[in-house]
Amino acid sequence: MAKFRHSKKEPEHTAEGLPLVGIDMGSSSFKMLAAEETDPTNPYGSQLRIVAADESSKYRCVKKGIIVNSSEASYMIRESMLLMSNRLHLEHPLPTAFCVLGGKSMQCTPVKVLRNLGYRGPIRQSLLDEMRNESIIKISRAQTAQPIVGLDARPASFLIDGEQLVETIKPDSIINSVTATYSTFYGFTDLKEKVVGSFERAGKSIEQAFARPSALLEALASEQDELVGLAIIDMGAETTTISIYKGGSFLSTKVLPFGGYNITLDIQHLGITIEDAEKLKVRFGSAIAQTKAPKTIRIRNAQPNAEPILVNTTFLSEIITSRLEEIMLPIFGELKKYENQIGQVYITGGASRMANMLDYVRAHTSLPVEYGSHADWLDEQTDSRFYGPEFSATVGAMLLGARFRREHPGQKLPTTKIPVGKQFIAKLTDLFTPPTE
Numbered sequence: 001m002a003k004f005r006h007s008k009k010e011p012e013h014t015a016e017g018l019p020l021v022g023i024d025m026g027s028s029s030f031k032m033l034a035a036e037e038t039d040p041t042n043p044y045g046s047q048l049r050i051v052a053a054d055e056s057s058k059y060r061c062v063k064k065g066i067i068v069n070s071s072e073a074s075y076m077i078r079e080s081m082l083l084m085s086n087r088l089h090l091e092h093p094l095p096t097a098f099c100v101l102g103g104k105s106m107q108c109t110p111v112k113v114l115r116n117l118g119y120r121g122p123i124r125q126s127l128l129d130e131m132r133n134e135s136i137i138k139i140s141r142a143q144t145a146q147p148i149v150g151l152d153a154r155p156a157s158f159l160i161d162g163e164q165l166v167e168t169i170k171p172d173s174i175i176n177s178v179t180a181t182y183s184t185f186y187g188f189t190d191l192k193e194k195v196v197g198s199f200e201r202a203g204k205s206i207e208q209a210f211a212r213p214s215a216l217l218e219a220l221a222s223e224q225d226e227l228v229g230l231a232i233i234d235m236g237a238e239t240t241t242i243s244i245y246k247g248g249s250f251l252s253t254k255v256l257p258f259g260g261y262n263i264t265l266d267i268q269h270l271g272i273t274i275e276d277a278e279k280l281k282v283r284f285g286s287a288i289a290q291t292k293a294p295k296t297i298r299i300r301n302a303q304p305n306a307e308p309i310l311v312n313t314t315f316l317s318e319i320i321t322s323r324l325e326e327i328m329l330p331i332f333g334e335l336k337k338y339e340n341q342i343g344q345v346y347i348t349g350g351a352s353r354m355a356n357m358l359d360y361v362r363a364h365t366s367l368p369v370e371y372g373s374h375a376d377w378l379d380e381q382t383d384s385r386f387y388g389p390e391f392s393a394t395v396g397a398m399l400l401g402a403r404f405r406r407e408h409p410g411q412k413l414p415t416t417k418i419p420v421g422k423q424f425i426a427k428l429t430d431l432f433t434p435p436t437e
Contacts, residue, residue: 014412015207015405019051019088021081021097022397024212025073025195026065026236026350026390029057032080032097033386033394034088037402038379045402047379048395050386052087054080064238064257065103067194074201081204096205096413098401099195100393101151102212104239105187108253110156111135116177123178125171125407135182149189152211153182156249167248171407183250185211205414208404213243213253215396220346220372221245228343232372233331233361234393235351237261242331244338251341254334258327260351266319271309273302280311282353287324287360290317324360332364339367346372350390 019034032054039046056079061072077097085093113131117123136150158169159179169178192209199206216232229246236259244252263285267277276299284297294314301309335345345367347357352371362369374395375387386395405411 014410015096016410018094018096020048020398020401020405021084021094022100022394022401023077023080023097024100024391024394024397025062025067029055030076030080031055031391031394032084033391033398034084034094035398043406045399045406048377048382048398048402049379050382052084053386054083056080065106065236065255066191067198070194070198070201073194073198077198077204078202081202094204096207097199098397098404099199099206099209100212100215100397101185101187101192101195101209102239102241102255102393103187103191104255104257105148105191106151106185106211106241106253106255107187108183108185108211108213108243108250109139110249111138111153111182111184112179113138113182114177114179117175120174120176122172123169123175128169128171128180129408131178131180132182135180135184139184139186147189148186149192151185151187151192152209152214153184154211154214154250156181156183181249183214185214185253207413208401210397210400212241212393213245213250215393215400216243216348216372217245217396218399219374219377219392219396220348225344229338229341230344230346231335231338231342231367233345233347233349233352235259235347235349235357237350240327240331240349240351242334244334244342246341251338252334254330256327256330258323259349260354262327263320263323263351266323267316268302270311271302271306272299276300276302280316281320284311284313284316285320286313286317286355287320287357288317288363289321290314320354321360328361328364335365335367339365342367345369348372348389348392350388352389 019036021034023030023032033050034052035048035050037046038049056076058076059072061067061069067073081094113134115127115131132153135153139148139150142148158166160166161176196206216234220232221230226245231242231244234241238259238261240256240259242254243250264274264277264281267281268274280297280299290313294312297311298308299311301307347361347369358369358371372389372392374392377395377399378386
């Protein structure tokens, strides 16, 4: 069991002694992990040891990556963080988490930020933070038909003194001026504001938010992958995302508002319940046409006392592949567009678990395709279920969070307090009107 600081006093608002907590508010469930680094003194990071976890699908309060019910989302955040605090035997509830952001409106674009020191001297971490934040603010101030907000920014390159181009720059480097280029993620305002609002209603804070493609890159890609270029296809329940990255920059990010849940809905139209449709898809479904002898599956009718439904596995495969073609056509088009800059394709996400999905993607591109894996980042004591692709983004958020803490030692945690009126309403909601199933 991990050993974290315990105190009878109110906790200081710093990350010292707290585990890394990552939360991914996916469309089908909330996934939350807490971890400690196996070698926290390593300046380049180390493996993670998972020390607590919680996964909740009590309410479907997220649609296509966007929170649609902040009350239910805040309830789940508060409940999950309290459960994890109890499992870790902490004196005080966990106050903060690293959050994954992503949804149907998310995109990415390069943004440049210039700083001229006016003298030759060291660049400080505070200045690098200021430049990163400026790239996010620039996006938020852009004049667009629909208001947008910056979500995250990942450094792509730095031009030092107008001459030396580097991918990374260390604090205290001696310079006169620097021009930084960031891969800056943005989306419609509700993509971020509803997440922040849900944390506030839960009485928790977001220590740092990371765009989903950036978290997945951190968890899945090797240095060689980043050098030669890679694509990550993230197959979720209600969204499918493709991100293309090379040499420090995200070249493209596209989010499609369809995923594995849409396939389940198609199967449900056979006259069965959504729960049985999901089971049928997972157990007997296939991403490619069946070549072996078909089976007939007898499954209960959604209508009480009605005759059971008979489903032929060949017909089931036709339902699945028909919807897959619709979902994946734009994805394959993006791969084709950038194929000269991609050396490797990774597939990940919960929907990638469908049988023969790897073969399906390989059949539609000449590029090498493999399942993405974050296994190298988890220590050998980790439970095998956390190696699943549905946890990759959460692991990536904790890795990015660990780096953030190394770069900001002793930094105070952000604090959020629920206004008194909202506290009273939240208590009434919890006591008398719990969200319906």
